Amino acid sequence: MRLMSIDPQQSPERPESTSSTQQDLPGSFGRYQIERLLGRGGMGRVYLAHDPKKGRRVALKVMARETATNPTLLKRFRAEALATRELQHENIVGVYEAGSINHQFYIALEYIDGTDVSQLIVSRGPLPVQRSLEIIRQTAAALEQAHIQGIVHRDIKPSNILIRRDGVVKLTDMGLARSTDDANQSRITRAGTTVGTVDYISPEQARDSSSADTRSDIYSLGCSWYHMLTGQAIFPDGTLTEKLRHHAATPPPDARIINESISGNIAVVLERMLAKDPDRRYQDPTQLIAALDGVEDDREDLSIDILAGLAEGDNSLSPTTTPPPPAAPRPARSRAASPPPSPRSRRTQRRPDADEQTGPDWSTLKPIGLLMFCLLLVLLCGWFLFNLSQSLDVSERPDGLSVGSVTSGATSDIPLPATRATP
Numbered sequence: 001m002r003l004m005s006i007d008p009q010q011s012p013e014r015p016e017s018t019s020s021t022q023q024d025l026p027g028s029f030g031r032y033q034i035e036r037l038l039g040r041g042g043m044g045r046v047y048l049a050h051d052p053k054k055g056r057r058v059a060l061k062v063m064a065r066e067t068a069t070n071p072t073l074l075k076r077f078r079a080e081a082l083a084t085r086e087l088q089h090e091n092i093v094g095v096y097e098a099g100s101i102n103h104q105f106y107i108a109l110e111y112i113d114g115t116d117v118s119q120l121i122v123s124r125g126p127l128p129v130q131r132s133l134e135i136i137r138q139t140a141a142a143l144e145q146a147h148i149q150g151i152v153h154r155d156i157k158p159s160n161i162l163i164r165r166d167g168v169v170k171l172t173d174m175g176l177a178r179s180t181d182d183a184n185q186s187r188i189t190r191a192g193t194t195v196g197t198v199d200y201i202s203p204e205q206a207r208d209s210s211s212a213d214t215r216s217d218i219y220s221l222g223c224s225w226y227h228m229l230t231g232q233a234i235f236p237d238g239t240l241t242e243k244l245r246h247h248a249a250t251p252p253p254d255a256r257i258i259n260e261s262i263s264g265n266i267a268v269v270l271e272r273m274l275a276k277d278p279d280r281r282y283q284d285p286t287q288l289i290a291a292l293d294g295v296e297d298d299r300e301d302l303s304i305d306i307l308a309g310l311a312e313g314d315n316s317l318s319p320t321t322t323p324p325p326p327a328a329p330r331p332a333r334s335r336a337a338s339p340p341p342s343p344r345s346r347r348t349q350r351r352p353d354a355d356e357q358t359g360p361d362w363s364t365l366k367p368i369g370l371l372m373f374c375l376l377l378v379l380l381c382g383w384f385l386f387n388l389s390q391s392l393d394v395s396e397r398p399d400g401l402s403v404g405s406v407t408s409g410a411t412s413d414i415p416l417p418a419t420r421a422t423p
Contacts, residue, residue, distance in 0.1 A: 079174070093162070
């Protein structure tokens with residue numbers, strides 16, 4: 001396997017300090033009026049510029065003259081322009097135009113006034129779970145559009161995920177993107193070569209970038225999500241070669257070991273995104289979005305204002321902000337708990353809480369009713385025994401037999417069979 005264009009950590013366009021770059025800042029490029037330098041990378045520089053013809057600000061990516069002599073890099077630069085032009089979506093940075101001025105190639109891109117996820121992690125550490133979930137969902141929506149258009153990004157990472165000040169997430173940098181319909185001879189990468197960023201590259205893309213598909217982007221997005229949740233790359237230690245081996249063979253660590261606030265449902269989705277075998281991952285972004293929408297998390301719902309606060313750099317939205325106090329516990333009931341209802345009653349009716357009851361307190365009336373029933377039963381038994389205890393006079397019988405009287409409190413004579421005297 002031959003490695004080429006592996007970016008170990010940094011974004012292709014790194015922010016530049018004004019003190020070191022204002023001296024060589026051009027005043028204009030063609031009709032574009034240069035305002036300041038946004039960043040630079042191996043292929044050239046990115047400027048914030050004003051387009052007087054359209055009356056808008058743009059991110060102007062200008063290819064370095066020495067880079068333009070490299071056919072592979074020139075093809076990659078043009079591929080970014082073509083891929084971005086085809087991908088018109090709310091969550092993808094748009095391209096306005098591309099061309100060359102004085103043999104220097106450029107791309108005029110949508111300017112995103114905000115920040116990127118990599119800078120957020122550096123400045124704040126791990127992102128709150130719910131905010132990271134929304135960032136991943138919007139990025140997956142961008143990948144869904146790319147998948148529909150038959151385009152693989154091949155360089156998903158936190159620095160390529162931007163958050164606009166209004167909270168909208170934007171996927172950028174299509175420099176390594178390729179169409180799945182490309183003929184073999186028109187591909188940017190040759191078989192057996194590798195492009196990408198090592199901390200987020202899928203096992204199959206590490207072996208051969210030409211074989212990467214949308215499932216490779218899902219793996220890279222999973223690595224990016226792990227970084228958001230834990231504040232570190234999934235395999236942070238080792239050399240470039242060792243990290244590639246980890247991606248190929250080492251099971252992904254459980255992010256909950258570092259961040260205990262991650263729910264089990266999120267851990268399940270993340271684990272499937274990071275499966276070594278592409279066939280065991282979500283097969284397309286649509287499946288991933290369905291899984292993300294199905295995640296149940298007991299934390300507060302995320303509003304677009306909170307996500308916008310990330311881009312604004314609002315300290316009040318920092319993950320270290322003290323959480324609101326828990327709700328006051330409900331007062332204890334003043335009476336003993338009622339016995340549990342029968343299974344039939346549980347299926348058909350919910351027993352109301354004490355606070356919800358508006359009728360009489362039957363738990364108090366039941367003992368009174370039982371006591372009254374017992375008193376009535378005692379009275380009835382007394383009346384019956386009283387009647388039995390009365391004396392009975394049965395002396396006037398036709399057979400002339402006498403029977404001893406039954407007296408209360410005395411032993412009664414048991415009448416014997418009568419016999420007549422023999423004459």
